[in-house]
Amino acid sequence: MSSTSWVTSANHPECDFPLANLPYGVFRRAGSSSIGHIGVAIGDQILDLHACAEQGLLADLPHPLVAACRADLLNPLMALGPAAWSALRRCVTALLDAEKACRETQGHVAPHLVSMRDAQMQLPARIGDFTDFYASIHHATRVGRLFRPENPLLPNYKYVPIAYHGRASSIVLSGEPVRRPWGQIKSRVNGAEFSPAQSLDYELEVGVFIGPDNALGESIPIAEAEDHIFGLCLLNDWSARDIQSWEYQPLGPFLAKNFATTISPWIVPLEALEPFRVPAFERPPGDPAPLPYLTSPAPECAGIDLTLEVFLESRQMRQMGTAPALLSRSNLRDLYWTLAQMVAHHASNGCNLRPGDLLATGTISGENEGSEGCLLEKRCTGEPLCLPTGELRTFLEDGDQVIFRAWSRLPTGEKIGFGTCAGTVVEAASAP
Numbered sequence: 001m002s003s004t005s006w007v008t009s010a011n012h013p014e015c016d017f018p019l020a021n022l023p024y025g026v027f028r029r030a031g032s033s034s035i036g037h038i039g040v041a042i043g044d045q046i047l048d049l050h051a052c053a054e055q056g057l058l059a060d061l062p063h064p065l066v067a068a069c070r071a072d073l074l075n076p077l078m079a080l081g082p083a084a085w086s087a088l089r090r091c092v093t094a095l096l097d098a099e100k101a102c103r104e105t106q107g108h109v110a111p112h113l114v115s116m117r118d119a120q121m122q123l124p125a126r127i128g129d130f131t132d133f134y135a136s137i138h139h140a141t142r143v144g145r146l147f148r149p150e151n152p153l154l155p156n157y158k159y160v161p162i163a164y165h166g167r168a169s170s171i172v173l174s175g176e177p178v179r180r181p182w183g184q185i186k187s188r189v190n191g192a193e194f195s196p197a198q199s200l201d202y203e204l205e206v207g208v209f210i211g212p213d214n215a216l217g218e219s220i221p222i223a224e225a226e227d228h229i230f231g232l233c234l235l236n237d238w239s240a241r242d243i244q245s246w247e248y249q250p251l252g253p254f255l256a257k258n259f260a261t262t263i264s265p266w267i268v269p270l271e272a273l274e275p276f277r278v279p280a281f282e283r284p285p286g287d288p289a290p291l292p293y294l295t296s297p298a299p300e301c302a303g304i305d306l307t308l309e310v311f312l313e314s315r316q317m318r319q320m321g322t323a324p325a326l327l328s329r330s331n332l333r334d335l336y337w338t339l340a341q342m343v344a345h346h347a348s349n350g351c352n353l354r355p356g357d358l359l360a361t362g363t364i365s366g367e368n369e370g371s372e373g374c375l376l377e378k379r380c381t382g383e384p385l386c387l388p389t390g391e392l393r394t395f396l397e398d399g400d401q402v403i404f405r406a407w408s409r410l411p412t413g414e415k416i417g418f419g420t421c422a423g424t425v426v427e428a429a430s431a432p
Contacts, residue, residue, distance in 0.1 A: 009043030016417025167258035183243035197240035234421035315399030
């Protein structure tokens with residue numbers, strides 16, 4: 001049975017943020033110079049948790065939890081762990097539930113709602129480290145086939161979750177422009193040249209925010225891995241493919257990816273995604289079983305059914321009023337490696353994860369045409385992408401806006417959405 005909120009916009013069937021979602025973000029009122037406040041999205045409003053704490057609306061919660069709600073970033077809340085997160089979620093739900101919140105309670109809460117139109121979102125946490133995985137076997141196979149047609153997957157892929165250490169300082173929030181990077185590119189004339197990237201691409205990914213830490217030298221058992229996940233967001237790991245192809249051997253991605261990574265502003269709690277649990281990816285016969293430290297105690301519910309979509313809007317489309325074009329649709333459930341396996345593997349050598357660290361899944365692609373998570377994969381068709389305006393794309397042009405969306409739908413019809421993760425490509429800066 002679904003619950004309704006007295007915030008009426010949350011009850012629309014196409015709303016991303018119903019009462020069953022309640023994602024966290026950090027905002028300040030537009031035009032304000034005040035520090036950020038932690039907020040919870042509900043319909044088209046944001047509940048200001050800092051203000052709720054100040055006014056005693058969270059008084060029944062433990063003091064450390066109330067203090068975390070007064071912070072200007074989510075790191076202190078992330079550090080408290082699942083029991084605290086669940087307690088806060090129950091409290092906020094009671095404040096916003098049409099049946100549980102009496103008129104007097106609604107009257108106390110209503111002044112602390114801020115319209116999303118009047119809010120300026122900020123990065124939700126201090127992101128100390130960023131690690132990007134390569135967990136989609138369909139993506140890895142399709143890209144590998146471009147370079148190694150006879151043997152697209154490297155020998156280790158089915159044994160170990162592959163990842164690289166990214167750059168946390170260049171993570172930006174949805175809506176910020178992405179400047180085309182300069183880089184060194186292989187040249188047929190001079191061997192190499194330094195120029196603006198011509199093969200700029202997006203990568204459709206899900207970001208995983210870490211909660212409680214583990215001490216340096218201690219691992220995280222896979223049975224406890226999800227207790228270290230605060231929540232999920234959308235993530236675009238922008239990639240300059242021409243720079244990447246020249247620099248990636250022998251140590252992997254570097255300047256081709258660290259110029260910008262875009263995340264969506266709202267972090268959806270893992271608890272909100274529990275109704276969408278599905279079995280982990282079914283490995284084909286003959287694939288190696290995960291090693292014991294990567295073997296889930298409950299593989300029947302280790303995956304998440306989350307639909308992911310990519311849209312593109314060119315400058316010409318905006319000028320003509322043409323709606324963004326749907327480029328692909330894929331699903332988080334198709335990852336070869338689960339979120340828990342990524343966390344457990346990351347810490348398996350004693351690496352200490354910290355509250356606010358960000359892991360990413362890598363490009364999420366499906367098996368069928370139309371589920372490719374990046375433009376590089378679409379090259380497998382041999383034809384450029386044709387937009388509704390007749391424009392052709394093999395890679396992104398200046399003025400192109402890339403938009404990610406994600407959602408799961410409850411049997412009751414409510415949609416658990418992620419909002420949008422969007423970025424517009426702008427021209428390269430002057431030559432260094």
